[in-house]
Amino acid sequence: RVLGPLREAGLVRSRPGVRGGWELAGDPAGIPLAQVWSLLQGTDPVLGLHGPDPACATGRQVQKSLTTLDRAVADSVTATLRRFTVRDVLTGTLETRPSASES
Numbered sequence: 175r176v177l178g179p180l181r182e183a184g185l186v187r188s189r190p191g192v193r194g195g196w197e198l199a200g201d202p203a204g205i206p207l208a209q210v211w212s213l214l215q216g217t218d219p220v221l222g223l224h225g226p227d228p229a230c231a232t233g234r235q236v237q238k239s240l241t242t243l244d245r246a247v248a249d250s251v252t253a254t255l256r257r258f259t260v261r262d263v264l265t266g267t268l269e270t271r272p273s274a275s276e277s
Contacts, residue, residue: 175188179213202261220248243253 180186187199226233
């Protein structure tokens with residue numbers, strides 16, 4: 175389930191057989207983590223939100239606020255992940271990249 179969307183996007187491929195398995199289909203430096211996140215997360219809420227009781231006016235208003243907050247969190251995660259690639263994960267260089275507020 176996890177690798178399917180990555181395969182459809184051309185980021186990974188599978189090899190059948192005894193020595194088969196999954197491998198990257200391209201240069202890890204060319205695969206931004208934001209793309210991986212987007213493919214795996216889709217439009218699912220980041221905060222695990224579920225719908226309110228339709229009969230509850232307070233719940234509907236809170237849900238609207240939480241949905242707005244969820245979008246802001248997702249946008250922040252995406253913005254952070256744009257700074258890194260799969261190569262950064264593989265080489266352990268995530269800590270060496272300054273954030274936008276530090277540069």
